[in-house]
Amino acid sequence: MARSYVSPPIDLGPQAAGRELRRADIEFEGVDHRGASFEARVFLNHPDADESTPKTPEQGYAGSFHVYGFGLPPEELRERDRAVAAGKRQGGAREGGDAASGPAAAAPPLGGEVKVPAARPGDAGLQAVARTPARRYVIATEAVRRAAAQGAAVTVTVVPVMTDPRPPGKQDRSDEPDEPLRIDRTAIVFYNQ
């Protein structure tokens, strides 16, 4: 399973403190959903969080989103990523992924900053869908409010906890990639009205 993703510090700005906060979302763009399914546990200001970290407010737990993966096998994902790195025209893989943190402002329209690869003739089904990076978000008002009370900036940690797509008796995970969970961009969005 991929290792946790940790965002750069996100400046909450003045919106998080001193005003009536109706709702705060933690948004993730470019979530890789090509492979296995997993629960993505979101923690604030807890970069060392892992699968054993309790999902409690005291640990900075802000909520979870879930990825229902397309089930592409690890070896195929690695081949696609190698092809992208080599500059070939490939589907799905996003090379690197500077986890740019967004300011505490309204997120861009869906698809605005997410580069959707142009469809090839006949490109359909899982090939096309897996190529579209996923956008996910967690409604995390109370967690963001608590974090804002601690300081002006937060880090967002996403711990992937795999839901096993394999039947009982086939638990070997040694062929899975050991790299950080791929998320292209993280932002915290406030709704004050």
Place this chain on the structure above:
Amino acid sequence: MSNGMVLRMNASNLATGDLAAFRDAYAQMMAISDNRGWIFFSGIHGQPQEKCWHHYRIGSSNQTEPVNLFLPWHRAYLLLLENNFRDLNGAAALPWWDWTSDLAHQEGIPAAFTVPTDPSGNPNPLLQGPTIASPSGSPTTSRNPDDPGNLPTVDQVASVLGLSSYTDFSDQLEDVHDALHGWVGGDMGIIASAAYDPIFYTHHCMIDRLWYIWQLQNGVNNIPASYLDLPLAPFPLKVQDVLNIQSLGYEYANAAVALNPNAAAAANVGVNT
């Protein structure tokens, strides 16, 4: 049926005859090898036809922005399956799995889907389905369910039902849906193979039911206008065709009771009329 409509009921409370009709439809469909059969229909969702709609994506080459047709696409998919069932057994109807109920939080998957045989001693067609897409290579599906205590709660669903924006509601309900697939595990755990497991359709029936309950509160036509004319390939339907379930010929038992100012209670209705 209720007033000539197909009445969908709770999978944990099916009358003997209703459960028998449902099982019979599954068994017949699994024995058909052409495009009326199980392998073909289940293959529409993931492998090999790969038509399912999850989250935001480009659906056709003339689209410039991703859209999310998760709810209408799966409503159409269930409708076509149920139509196929009723061609085989006129009394069959899709039931829903209320994974928020107290019973579900004790037993997990409904007993009708986990017993090895039916009352006549025949293999239970709801236990597993033939598949050509299992990641294990097995010809039949299998599950690896998590602790029933980890199923979604009434309060979780109530908070989703309380969202007034369609896109918000759809996104958050889809997340609950995603979690369930992971909870069941096995072939249900990934998109490529999930629809070959019979529990898939009963899980999605609950998702569709929750959308219907939300529609009763927020309006049947409450969906982005830009979605209305979009096709739901490969079905001969557009989004606007599937918004009103009564026009599609079915309804959910106890929906009027489920529509309750106390959304927590509304989401936990599991008793048939």
